Amino acid sequence: xxxxxxxxxxxxxxxxxxxxxxxxxxxxxxxxxxxxxxxxxxxxxxxxxxxxxxxxxxxxxxxxxxxxxxxxxxxxxxxxxxxxxxxxxxxxxxxxxxxxxxxxxxxxxxxxxxxxxxxxxxxxxxxxxxxxxxxxxxxxxxxxxxxxxxxxxxxxxxxxxxxxxxxxxxxxxxxxxxxxxxxxxxxxxxxxxxxxxxxxxxxxxxxxxxxxxxxxxxxxxxxxxxxxxxxxxxxxxxxxxxxxxxxxxxxxxxxxxxxxxxxxxxxxxxxxxxxxxxxxxxxxxxxxxxxxxxxxxxxxxxxxxxxxxxxxxxxxxxxxxxxxxxxxxxxxxxxxxxxxxxxxxxxxxxxxxxxxxxxxxxxxxxxxxxxxxxxxxxxxxxxxxxxxxxxxxxxxxxxxxxxxxxxxxxxxxxxxxxxxxxxxxxxxxxxxxxxxxxxxxxxxxxxxxxxxxxxxxxxxxxxxxxxxxxxxxxxxxxxxxxxxxxxxxxxxxxxxxxxxxxxxxxxxxxxxxxxxxxxxxxxxxxxxxxxxxxxxxxxxxxxxxxxxxxxxxxxxxxxxxxxxxxxxxxxxxxxxxxxxxxxxxxxxxxxxxxxxxxxxxxxxx
Amino acid sequence: xxxxxxxxxxxxxxxxxxxxxxxxxxxxxxxxxxxxxxxxxxxxxxxxxxxxxxxxxxxxxxxxxxxxxxxxxxxxxxxxxxxxxxxxxxxxxxxxxxxxxxxxxxxxxxxxxxxxxxxxxxxxxxxxxxxxxxxxxxxxxxxxxxxxxxxxxxxxxxxxxxxxxxxxxxxxxxxxxxxxxxxxxxxxxxxxxxxxxxxxxxxxxxxxxxxxxxxxxxxxxxxxxxxxxxxxxxx
Numbered sequence: 001x002x003x004x005x006x007x008x009x010x011x012x013x014x015x016x017x018x019x020x021x022x023x024x025x026x027x028x029x030x031x032x033x034x035x036x037x038x039x040x041x042x043x044x045x046x047x048x049x050x051x052x053x054x055x056x057x058x059x060x061x062x063x064x065x066x067x068x069x070x071x072x073x074x075x076x077x078x079x080x081x082x083x084x085x086x087x088x089x090x091x092x093x094x095x096x097x098x099x100x101x102x103x104x105x106x107x108x109x110x111x112x113x114x115x116x117x118x119x120x121x122x123x124x125x126x127x128x129x130x131x132x133x134x135x136x137x138x139x140x141x142x143x144x145x146x147x148x149x150x151x152x153x154x155x156x157x158x159x160x161x162x163x164x165x166x167x168x169x170x171x172x173x174x175x176x177x178x179x180x181x182x183x184x185x186x187x188x189x190x191x192x193x194x195x196x197x198x199x200x201x202x203x204x205x206x207x208x209x210x211x212x213x214x215x216x217x218x219x220x221x222x223x224x225x226x227x228x229x230x231x232x233x234x235x236x237x238x239x240x241x242x243x244x245x246x247x248x249x250x251x252x253x254x255x256x257x258x259x260x261x262x263x264x265x266x267x268x269x270x271x272x273x274x275x276x277x278x279x280x281x282x283x284x285x286x287x288x289x290x291x292x293x294x295x296x297x298x299x300x301x302x303x304x305x306x307x308x309x310x311x312x313x314x315x316x317x318x319x320x321x322x323x324x325x326x327x328x329x330x331x332x333x334x335x336x337x338x339x340x341x342x343x344x345x346x347x348x349x350x351x352x353x354x355x356x357x358x359x360x361x362x363x364x365x366x367x368x369x370x371x372x373x374x375x376x377x378x379x380x381x382x383x384x385x386x387x388x389x390x391x392x393x394x395x396x397x398x399x400x401x402x403x404x405x406x407x408x409x410x411x412x413x414x415x416x417x418x419x420x421x422x423x424x425x426x427x428x429x430x431x432x433x434x435x436x437x438x439x440x441x442x443x444x445x446x447x448x449x450x451x452x453x454x455x456x457x458x459x460x461x462x463x464x465x466x467x468x469x470x471x472x473x474x475x476x477x478x479x480x481x482x483x484x485x486x487x488x489x490x491x492x493x494x495x496x497x498x499x500x501x502x503x504x505x506x507x508x509x510x511x512x513x514x515x516x517x518x519x520x521x522x523x524x525x526x527x528x529x530x531x532x533x534x535x536x537x538x539x540x541x542x543x544x545x546x547x548x549x550x551x552x553x554x555x556x557x558x559x560x561x562x563x564x565x566x567x568x569x570x571x572x573x574x575x576x577x578x579x580x581x582x583x584x585x586x587x588x589x590x591x592x593x594x595x596x597x598x599x600x601x602x603x604x605x
Numbered sequence: 606x607x608x609x610x611x612x613x614x615x616x617x618x619x620x621x622x623x624x625x626x627x628x629x630x631x632x633x634x635x636x637x638x639x640x641x642x643x644x645x646x647x648x649x650x651x652x653x654x655x656x657x658x659x660x661x662x663x664x665x666x667x668x669x670x671x672x673x674x675x676x677x678x679x680x681x682x683x684x685x686x687x688x689x690x691x692x693x694x695x696x697x698x699x700x701x702x703x704x705x706x707x708x709x710x711x712x713x714x715x716x717x718x719x720x721x722x723x724x725x726x727x728x729x730x731x732x733x734x735x736x737x738x739x740x741x742x743x744x745x746x747x748x749x750x751x752x753x754x755x756x757x758x759x760x761x762x763x764x765x766x767x768x769x770x771x772x773x774x775x776x777x778x779x780x781x782x783x784x785x786x787x788x789x790x791x792x793x794x795x796x797x798x799x800x801x802x803x804x805x806x807x808x809x810x811x812x813x814x815x816x817x818x819x820x821x822x823x824x825x826x827x828x829x830x831x832x833x834x835x836x837x838x839x840x
Binding site: 039043052053054055057058061062338340355360361362497498499500501502503504505506508509510512513516533536537539540543544545546 | 649651652653654655657664666669670671687688691692695696698699728729730732753754769770771772773774775776777778779780783784785786787
């Protein structure tokens with residue numbers, strides 16, 4: 001084993017306290033330094049943190065940003081989300097292959113650049129986009145690919161890539177990114193002017209129970225999609241047995257088409273940490289964790305700086321703002337490319353240095369969460385609402401919105417619309433009003449709530465966006481009249497096939513089969529019976545899956561089957577001779593014919 | 606807290622103890638809830654989903670869900686049977702299962718479950734994945750073609766044998782059981798006497814040289830369907 005590798009790993013592990021629960025930090029650091037986590041490295045990590053080698057491999061093999069195989073010093077990950085494809089990522093992909101002289105999944109012969117695809121990287125409003133290690137390059141075109149590849153070949157250092165700077169804090173020297181915020185509509189809660197730390201000061205003047213009651217009275221519900229009442233979650237966590245408690249902010253937005261948390265982390269970082277601090281005070285936690293998705297690593301230094309500033313202003317640390325005995329601090333935990341880690345128990349597994357498998361419930365995180373301690377996991381947007389509730393009061397918070405869903409919601413709008421970006425709208429807005437706002441009045445379909453939500457057609461455009469009607473974590477993708485909704489459903493199923501953790505049967509195998517049937521239909525081999533199989537298979541996956549991913553993954557199929565039935569029906573046809581049209585012998589023997597350099601004789605009755 | 610909890614399964618009153626799962630209480634009452642990954646004395650894995658039941662209208666895995674007073678559990682219904690059959694079909698097509706020449710035939714829980722549910726052939730297309738075989742160990746063979754990722758070997762080795770020979774690697778359809786070595790089982794300290802050598806429900810982890818000690822036709826599920834032992838205890 002190379003001395004270099006062992007000494008580096010020894011140092012990394014030591015820096016992480018030789019603590020195996022910090023495995024994510026350890027393997028990320030090794031990957032960054034060596035471009036891989038090799039067999040040798042895994043053996044040595046296991047020795048340093050006193051665990052089994054296979055347990056290290058279990059983690060490394062789970063996250064797409066980690067790899068046992070050697071990768072280039074620069075890894076280019078082109079986003080192949082549905083929206084990126086709609087804005088031309090396939091042409092961009094060809095350009096990358098041409099400029100680099102390699103195919104996707106390969107590394108250049110000099111070992112310097114690896115080219116890969118990535119699922120949604122949170123840049124749908126400025127697609128096509130790609131990651132160059134941690135740097136993000138948006139609005140890609142064939143010309144831009146030429147430029148950027150020529151640029152990277154000069155120095156092989158993504159941080160030196162030339163690009164213009166985005167707006168707001170994207171231009172901050174610690175972010176230094178070309179990403180744009182694209183804030184299109186400012187509502188009264190999140191993007192309005194507000195008094196920083198007023199909410200925290202008010203909260204600290206109240207008892208913890210009073211803070212929870214205020215949040216309850218504001219009827220604040222989780223903004224990540226599930227909509228669980230935040231006050232109740234905090235109450236359960238506060239009431240759970242045990243001294244040590246945690247609050248975790250879920251900044252792992254990975255739902256294709258969502259990017260609003262990216263904007264909040266860029267422009268409302270202080271507000272978010274203020275919310276976490278209030279949450280910590282409410283539930284009795286002295287530690288918070290911000291779980292930041294690997295794709296947003298470009299924001300990390302900036303967020304660390306915001307945290308450092310808050311510490312120096314006594315907004316974090318000991319006896320915060322003079323409140324004796326209230327100690328609270330936040331650390332950032334990086335993810336490494338796994339959509340499933342947005343599921344709260346998977347996120348906790350990941351924070352504990354494990355593969356991102358969801359945990360068995362019960363017990364719920366409020367009872368037994370991070371390291372077995374009561375834990376509240378809250379979404380970025382939810383936590384950003386908290387300081388406003390405490391600053392302005394619950395009564396103010398519920399003034400707008402619909403009866404069952406008070407206040408405002410951030411929507412990440414992208415796809416076939418004139419104004420993609422982030423919209424803060426009051427709950428209860430009609431779909432048709434939203435379409436007008438975003439410049440998409442000719443829309444054929446709308447994906448609302450991301451692929452795990454629903455794909456609706458014009459019949460539903462008079463419905464409203466709120467928890468009681470069309471619920472959403474924030475992703476809204478618009479599809480114009482020319483899009484094939486069966487193909488769209490197949491693309492989203494591809495995503496779930498890639499992102500299933502594989503723990504339970506229906507999600508691991510069922511999604512693969514759903515995708516297979518869709519492909520069969522799209523290639524013209526589908527039969528009318530396949531629609532019935534799709535429906536029943538989708539229902540089984542939905543009913544029997546273990547966590548929220550599998551319970552919602554068939555939605556692209558089930559909702560298009562319901563709302564775009566005609567599109568399916570025109571693609572499947574009954575054969576006249578009662579034979580299945582699934583096997584094309586000429587196509588099947590073609591490969592062999594090419595090798596043998598001779599035609600086969602096929603007997604036809 | 607009362608030391609007895611009363612609830613119903615398909616309308617039949619069942620009494621259980623606090624802390625018991627639906628599946629444990631049902632077993633004690635002689636009511637069989639089909640299951641695959643569950644094994645007594647191991648932590649319920651809850652991964653196969655075959656034991657999915659409706660509890661007060663909500664789908665839950667019976668092996669991990671604790672019993673609650675007055676709960677209404679639906680188990681033996683046409684809808685659930687359909688879901689269970691679909692799951693078994695998925696397991697058959699996502700691996701490579703050839704019962705006719707598998708030495709586990711007749712003792713295989715997957716095969717037995719298929720027969721109990723009335724499946725003679727899966728309805729979904731076979732996926733024919735490429736899976737590895739590891740025959741390096743002198744006494745044990747691992748044929749991953751037949752693995753159903755139930756987690757029993759992982760748990761038994763970790764929690765009972767205290768060895769952690771097995772762990773899951775990869776994710777999604779690429780998830781598989783790996784061994785605690787750079788490559789092969791022979792490089793671990795796995796023994797045929799380990800608990801983990803005796804837990805595989807299918808023919809994935811099998812002992813060498815004993816496969817046909819009992820002839821086909823006289824094996825565990827050749828005469829009575831899987832679950833019969835539990836149903837025999839019906840009160």
